[in-house]
Amino acid sequence: AQKITQTQPGMFVQEKEAVTLDCTYDTSDQSYGLFWYKQPSSGEMIFLIYQGSYDEQNATEGRYSLNFQKARKSANLVISASQLGDSAMYFCAMREGRGGNNRKLIWGLGTSLAVNP
């Protein structure tokens, strides 16, 4: 079973509007971390935001915020006031708290976001 599910292969948003990119995860751990990365067409992977499973507040980084609903196992990324430069692939990832040496990031398949002028 997939551990990270991003159900939206592609999304469109109008410039200056807000958009939510969905991410659900599956883990039996109590301790885990959730990440969002952005990959523009130039190809590099850019870290956006992190949420720990024990964090009481939703993470925010500038125009990015994470809508963390632990009971639903969802960690949706909210981008406010979309800009043309936000057009990119967005990846959700999780690292579980246990696993010792093998504590690797588990990645979703990504959501392609297009911002329309």
Add this chain to the structure above:
Amino acid sequence: DTAVSQTPKYLVTQMGNDKSIKCEQNLGHDTMYWYKQDSKKFLKIMFSYNNKELIINETVPNRFSPKSPDKAHLNLHINSLELGDSAVYFCASSHSRESKNEKLFFGSGTQLSVL
């Protein structure tokens, strides 16, 4: 200064050749990784090294051999290249492998095309 740099950015080669991709990080991180991103954009970890020690070795053909001369460098050598090896290969690093909140810093990727 580029934090994680990998070379070359593009690599076009014939089937059967041997090629290497180099990676260096100047962040002082202990852990480095190689990822493969296929044409559908799926990211799959290949290897991870911590202080020159191999700690993750996914099911990767043994034609792929990582080498870490020191903790700032992790190179990837590929023997007898096949068409299916065509992908983007990313190097990444993180401060350590201990914490669940360790974020990865990525290189800009190497687009490998095997003809």
